[in-house]
Amino acid sequence: MIKQIVDSRKDKGYNFAFIDEQAKREIRRKTLKAVAIPGYQVPFGSRELPIARGWGTGGLQITLSLLGPDDVLKVIDQGCDGSVNAVNLRNLVVETTKIATTLDTEEATIIQTRHRIPEEKMTGGQILVLQVPYPEALRIVEPSEAKTRVMHAEMDYSKLWVYLYEDIVRWGGITIGARYPAMVNKRYIMDPSPIPRWDVPKLHMADTLYLFGAGREKRIYAIPPHTEVIPLEFEDHKFRVEDFSGLSCGRCGSTSSFLDEIFDDSSGQKTYLCSDTNYCDRRLTGLAQRKGNARNDR
Amino acid sequence: MIDNSTEIALSLQGISKIYGPSCPACIQKTGPEMGTNICPECGSIVACADISLDLHAGEILGIVGESGSGKSTLVKCLYFDLEPTYGEAYLSYYGNGRLNIFSETSQKKRYIRNHIMGIVYQNPHMGLRMNFSCGGNVAEKLLTADCYHLGKIRHRASELLTKTEVPVARMDDLPRNFSGGMQQRVQIAKAMANNPPILLLDEVTTGLDVSVQAKVLDLIKSLQWELGISMLVVSHDLGVVRLLTNRTAVMKNGRIVEIGLTDQILEDPQHVYTQLLINSLL
Amino acid sequence: MNDILAVENLSKIFMMHILNGKVIRGCEDISFTLPEGESIGILGPSGTGKSSILKCIYRTYIPTEGRIVYHSLQFGTVDLASAPENIILALRNTEIGYVSQFLKIMPRVSALDVVAEGLIKRGTEKQEARYRAREHLTRLQISPDLWDAYPSTFSGGEQQRINIARAAIVKPRLMLLDEPTASLDGRTREAVIDLLLELKREGTSIIGIFHDLDTMFQLVDKTYDMSVFDSYKAEV
Numbered sequence: 096m097i098k099q100i101v102d103s104r105k106d107k108g109y110n111f112a113f114i115d116e117q118a119k120r121e122i123r124r125k126t127l128k129a130v131a132i133p134g135y136q137v138p139f140g141s142r143e144l145p146i147a148r149g150w151g152t153g154g155l156q157i158t159l160s161l162l163g164p165d166d167v168l169k170v171i172d173q174g175c176d177g178s179v180n181a182v183n184l185r186n187l188v189v190e191t192t193k194i195a196t197t198l199d200t201e202e203a204t205i206i207q208t209r210h211r212i213p214e215e216k217m218t219g220g221q222i223l224v225l226q227v228p229y230p231e232a233l234r235i236v237e238p239s240e241a242k243t244r245v246m247h248a249e250m251d252y253s254k255l256w257v258y259l260y261e262d263i264v265r266w267g268g269i270t271i272g273a274r275y276p277a278m279v280n281k282r283y284i285m286d287p288s289p290i291p292r293w294d295v296p297k298l299h300m301a302d303t304l305y306l307f308g309a310g311r312e313k314r315i316y317a318i319p320p321h322t323e324v325i326p327l328e329f330e331d332h333k334f335r336v337e338d339f340s341g342l343s344c345g346r347c348g349s350t351s352s353f354l355d356e357i358f359d360d361s362s363g364q365k366t367y368l369c370s371d372t373n374y375c376d377r378r379l380t381g382l383a384q385r386k387g388n389a390r391n392d393r
Numbered sequence: 394m395i396d397n398s399t400e401i402a403l404s405l406q407g408i409s410k411i412y413g414p415s416c417p418a419c420i421q422k423t424g425p426e427m428g429t430n431i432c433p434e435c436g437s438i439v440a441c442a443d444i445s446l447d448l449h450a451g452e453i454l455g456i457v458g459e460s461g462s463g464k465s466t467l468v469k470c471l472y473f474d475l476e477p478t479y480g481e482a483y484l485s486y487y488g489n490g491r492l493n494i495f496s497e498t499s500q501k502k503r504y505i506r507n508h509i510m511g512i513v514y515q516n517p518h519m520g521l522r523m524n525f526s527c528g529g530n531v532a533e534k535l536l537t538a539d540c541y542h543l544g545k546i547r548h549r550a551s552e553l554l555t556k557t558e559v560p561v562a563r564m565d566d567l568p569r570n571f572s573g574g575m576q577q578r579v580q581i582a583k584a585m586a587n588n589p590p591i592l593l594l595d596e597v598t599t600g601l602d603v604s605v606q607a608k609v610l611d612l613i614k615s616l617q618w619e620l621g622i623s624m625l626v627v628s629h630d631l632g633v634v635r636l637l638t639n640r641t642a643v644m645k646n647g648r649i650v651e652i653g654l655t656d657q658i659l660e661d662p663q664h665v666y667t668q669l670l671i672n673s674l675l
Numbered sequence: 676m677n678d679i680l681a682v683e684n685l686s687k688i689f690m691m692h693i694l695n696g697k698v699i700r701g702c703e704d705i706s707f708t709l710p711e712g713e714s715i716g717i718l719g720p721s722g723t724g725k726s727s728i729l730k731c732i733y734r735t736y737i738p739t740e741g742r743i744v745y746h747s748l749q750f751g752t753v754d755l756a757s758a759p760e761n762i763i764l765a766l767r768n769t770e771i772g773y774v775s776q777f778l779k780i781m782p783r784v785s786a787l788d789v790v791a792e793g794l795i796k797r798g799t800e801k802q803e804a805r806y807r808a809r810e811h812l813t814r815l816q817i818s819p820d821l822w823d824a825y826p827s828t829f830s831g832g833e834q835q836r837i838n839i840a841r842a843a844i845v846k847p848r849l850m851l852l853d854e855p856t857a858s859l860d861g862r863t864r865e866a867v868i869d870l871l872l873e874l875k876r877e878g879t880s881i882i883g884i885f886h887d888l889d890t891m892f893q894l895v896d897k898t899y900d901m902s903v904f905d906s907y908k909a910e911v
């Protein structure tokens with residue numbers, strides 16, 4: 096393995112997985128700390144990466160520091176493996192590691208994502224790395240970083256709760272779509288990154304390790320497997336996911352996935368498609384169902 | 394420490410707040426005898442010093458004194474908005490009156506702020522979030538007490554607003570658009586949300602119309618009367634203190650110069666400064 | 676019979692700091708005792724210190740010298756000159772009543788509630804307290820039209836009767852009266868005297884200052900004469 100790393104470095108003059116071992120060690124250490132304190136934002140030190148913002152440098156640094164030669168990587172952006180961002184990130188990793196990549200959620204050992212969690216249930220052997228633009232769930236009610244840190248330390252969350260109260264009073268319901276705040280392990284309120292409400296319940300008591308990386312703010316946080324993650328809700332005003340009742344995917348017919356609304360300019364018609372393209376593809380090829388049956392038979 | 398057999402709700406022992414570098418001469422060279430609260434040696438401001446007093450259960454204790462005498466400083470220290478330079482405070486409702494609340498953790502202090510004490514600030518902007526509805530302001534306190542039932546929160550908020558005579562129809566309006574008197578009453582409703590046994594009221598009626606003042610004072614009186622809440626009422630208005638309190642402390646240059654029964658303070662003032670204060674009233 | 680109160684060498688000197696330390700004599704070297712259930716009248720010309728004595732007993736004034744030994748049901752023997760304020764407040768609430776020479780009335784409280792307040796404070800049901808307050812107001816000939824009005828607008832005599840009703844309704848053990856009948860006419864004065872006599876029969880001890888001797892002698896068992904005391908002082 097060491098030989099391989101040395102080889103790849105020789106190839107292009109890069110260290111394995113681009114960033115140097117010192118920097119990886121820092122990220123790994125902070126990732127372990129984040130796993131040990133579910134939902135707590137751990138600051139980490141890093142040199143600036145020669146990668147533009149909006150590329151998900153936070154998530155990328157985590158992924159690069161975790162990858163080993165045997166890992167199989169999947170990169171998705173807003174549910175899609177084929178978007179420019181996803182392709183570029185995947186190319187960068189392949190270039191600097193020569194590891195295998197996949198479009199298949201099941202095959203991947205590490206998935207880096209932005210804005211979505213795959214529809215297919217992930218397993219204990221997998222890690223999902225989420226890119227986070229704004230890690231602080233309390234920012235909407237408190238502009239000062241110093242103060243939000245104290246609020247977390249003291250579990251002083253009433254301001255955010257009042258924000259939700261005001262939302263309901265003013266608009267008849269909570270208007271937060273993506274980035275719906277959730278309480279992790281009965282201790283820290285966390286920003287789950289801009290995933291839709293649809294994906295938030297997937298964080299709760301999952302088999303998979305979720306890691307969150309914010310590049311600009313240099314924060315890592317984590318939800319270890321089997322951790323309680325409860326979206327903030329009132330006893331008489333429960334958290335609800337997006338409502339797609341009566342709708343289905345125009346491609347695979349799915350009625351149980353998160354759908355993107357597509358507006359066809361030529362026909363002037365609205366259609367809906369699975370946001371998770373791999374999920375949609377697999378349903379189309381029937382692969383998902385067959386594998387599902389095989390599992391059930393066991 | 395508070396002896397449990399006495400009915401003391403809050404005991405202050407030697408509370409001092411010094412702004413600035415502070416030097417050994419600070420306390421000695423300031424105070425009413427010196428006629429200043431600025432230390433001539435080091436220039437520190439001794440906002441209040443050596444404040445010791447007991448607030449009895451169910452009592453309204455008045456604190457009077459000229460502008461700058463340290464009244465607000467004392468109250469803010471008690472509510473942990475300021476950290477006292479010296480001194481201790483004990484609450485009979487907390488740790489059996491054995492724990493100096495100033496040396497508790499900030500989490501414990503927050504519990505005390507939300508459950509044992511309520512405050513009404515001199516300036517409503519300090520006590521209210523003007524961009525939250527007035528119901529939301531009350532809700533904030535209830536939410537700190539782990540009440541996450543919207544219906545219950547709104548019920549309790551309207552109960553409190555009714556009690557403080559804020560029209561319930563305006564529960565979802567922003568206090569920014571309220572009159573000064575209404576803002577103070579929303580502050581009182583907020584302060585009382587979790588039924589704290591102690592209220593700190595800093596110049597609640599200052600700057601209000603006389604008729605509005607009267608309503609706020611009547612409200613405070615009825616809160617003590619019906620709920621037996623112990624209160625510290627800060628005012629530079631002796632009329633307010635005469636109406637509300639049984640005992641009064643007089644402050645000057647950061648010190649308590651005299652403390653006694655309110656009728657005694659008014660009719661038989663002992664200290665030079667108190668005599669001046671009473672005489673200027675007549 | 677045991678004394679409920681013993682005033683021993685009581686003096687009250689006012690130190691007027693703002694008048695360059697000018698000293699004003701309120702009362703000096705006052706001593707008398709009051710057996711429980713009896714009443715004493717304090718006599719003397721204006722300015723001799725009669726009100727000062729009552730105010731010292733009530734602790735509106737802090738005595739300069741001497742002791743005021745009161746035998747309390749709650750606290751045993753208490754020196755009112757030096758007892759802690761909370762003890763004084765407790766005694767004012769439960770044992771010692773005071774009707775001042777000049778009325779200090781709470782604003783924006785109806786006459787009925789002003790009178791009923793003391794009972795409610797001691798735990799009587801609101802309904803019952805109001806009922807008893809009406810009885811007292813009737814008895815002191817306050818017109819029912821006024822019961823729901825604020826006493827701050829009342830005539831001097833009406834205010835005085837409200838003040839008396841307010842103090843009498845709780846039947847204090849010791850009642851301090853500072854010219855309670857000063858602004859009353861004959862008929863209402865009789866009603867007040869009648870009420871005070873009833874209190875006395877029920878065991879209340881009274882210290883009173885009365886401007887007319889006729890009223891005083893209907894109520895008191897003995898007198899303490901400040902003018903005698905004054906001339907005695909003058910001789911010395």
Ligand SMILES: Nc1ncnc2c1ncn2[C@@H]1O[C@H](COP(=O)(O)OP(=O)(O)OP(=O)(O)O)[C@@H](O)[C@H]1O
Nearest residue numbers: 412430438440459460461462463464465466467629
């Ligand atoms: N942050 C500060 N830094 C320095 N001095 C301060 C500070 N805050 C207050 N002081 C000073 O402390 C003293 C007491 O102020 P405080 O606000 O307690 O007075 P106050 O009795 O409440 O007056 P007022 O009746 O005007 O409200 C004043 O001399 C004031 O100038």
Ligand SMILES: Nc1ncnc2c1ncn2[C@@H]1O[C@H](COP(=O)(O)OP(=O)(O)OP(=O)(O)O)[C@@H](O)[C@H]1O
Nearest residue numbers: 660661689699700701720721722723724725726727
């Ligand atoms: N609060 C006070 N401050 C200063 N001097 C006072 C005070 N109260 C009373 N005095 C003075 O003490 C003296 C006795 O007053 P006090 O009111 O006891 O007299 P009094 O016998 O009740 O007179 P009157 O019959 O006129 O009511 C008077 O000279 C009075 O001016």
Ligand SMILES: [Mg+2]
Nearest residue numbers: 464465466515
């Ligand atoms: Mg102030």
Ligand SMILES: [Mg+2]
Nearest residue numbers: 725726727776
């Ligand atoms: Mg008199």
Ligand SMILES: [Zn+2]
Nearest residue numbers: 344347369375
């Ligand atoms: Zn589909």
